Amino acid sequence: MLNDQELIDGLRRELADVQPPIDLIDRLREHSGEPLPVPGRRLRVPVGFFAAAGSAAVAIAITVGALVFVGHRTPTRNSGPDVSPITHGTGATTLTQLTSSFAVLRRPETPADRALRFKCSHPCPVELVPGLTRLARTLPDGTRVFLSVLRARTAERTALGNTIRVPAGSYMLDELVVSAGEKAILSPGSLAQIPVVDGGIEPGMPSTRLTSGRAPLWVGVVPDGVSSVRWGFSCIHGRKTAACPPPATITATVTALDNVAAAPVSATRHGSLGVTSASWFDAARRSIASFSTANRQTTMRFIPGGLVLHSRLTFNGDGLGPITFGASPAQIARRLYPILGRPGGTYHSTLDACGVDHSLTWPILLNPSTGQLERGEELTVFFHRDQFVGYQYGGNAFHPHSDRLQVRAITGAGLAIGDTLATGQRLYRHAFHVSTAQGGTWQASTPHGKLTGYASGTSTTADVGPSSRVASIDAGDVGCPVSSP
């Protein structure tokens, strides 16, 4: 016969594996704009319930307040790529947040990525997430910068003498800088393994790699949408000494590529100049975020879904966002890079038919439901004689929750993949037409040209209706598909 305490302990033990999903807060964030399940009903909470408020509640309020109010911003339309990727808090970082914020993680894995080896003695506080290591950059001198996703096994870990509070199960992005000729070995706890995103010692700050006889290399990791960074260096501890002669403060502006900003800064060679500030800028040179050692935090996290709302790509009848038909492949790659990262392949020839002879494709590999990487929707940009002539977004897959993808891609009027045709009708009114051709297609006439696409749920022609959903968005010449529904 069990006594009371044994019963209670047994109940707790049996329910111990009932844990909330790690992306619960993400989902809350995503649903925060929706109406309550039972609108207008009052929550039935006894009056006496609101009695005591302790210090714990205050602490909780600060944390959740940071999540909800700092993290929540209303998206602005047609404002170009914009990011607001991080804030300080104590929650876990999910894999979805990382993969949705760093385009380099979303591109297909290559053999060069697999050159990194992970070594960690037992008991290892972290584990390497398979398939999510990327050789992000190879610098002109042969130095390689790897980014790896790690998952914390225990609630906190130690690096460089600092205890970093990381919730168990939280994911983090680590950088590994490898000189030319060296083997790429990621060993948690080593100097090279500095947590740069989650649990950052100095959030947003670059780390340095001292190289004999050369200027120290500074490397920073930045999320999508950051085109350049500006780092400020000052005499360490603010002291001007013989080793730190005037000018005691310098700044370096560095272009970011593939989520990495890296540059040697010769003025820091003597080791007496340390980085004290960092600023991130988008492609339009607008300041996105700034960091200072004066307000450093021991933990940081991503705003859930922040980039979903802020990194935007507008589909127009005459082009993509600010890029109109007629642009060159180089112009396309340069303008889309801050939003989508590098294309998934090279500029390659396609079957010369229906006004198209070359294409570039950006694969969007993130499954929005699971956060796992798999082939999903993609954006293909078509060219004819080296001129941008059309695009197709959606590819072969359809996700009912595609708005969780890392790029909030919509038409100028606000139509997105996954929206119902009824929504299209509401947005475009008489300019919106639906056809049963090719299993179901839609078309919207705009002042800037015609948008077309497939509709989902159309295995039979009878299925096409207001509840069918937008499965792809095309404009211009895209080979020989939807353009004539």
Place this chain on the structure above:
Amino acid sequence: MISASPGLLRSAYLLTGDRAVAEDLLQSALLRTLRRWDSISGPPGAYAFAAVVNLSRDRYRARRRRPAMAPQHHALEQRAVDQLDRLVERDAITQAARSLPDIQRQVLACRFLLDLTVAETANALGLPEGTVKSYTARALARMRELLSADPAAESDSSEVQSVE
């Protein structure tokens, strides 16, 4: 609030007996709590628990108005049951708790899954403190009876004792 989520989820599971439904209830309850954040003066965890209780009641009423779901194919169902046998055996105490009246389950959840005090439980559920104590005692006694009557649970309980 994040730290209270596991306890809230377990409470929701205890009330509904369905993990997926419990997660849905938790999400809705936290959402309600966050939206009312400015007006909450008591422990947010207790507020969220009250929301879980209310939502589970709403769900129960809604289910009564809906037709039952179509049964699964027998073979598939049987296979699933076979695979779950071991889990069910390990789940004896939870099952015993699940058989208690709603109010007693709510008291157990508040007291032992959310670690609320008797006073906080009384406030959260709108009960006198004495009633909370008596419900707790009755619930534990009833669970003990159920487990004693169940041979499978008896073997499980001996395991519990040996572990302890």
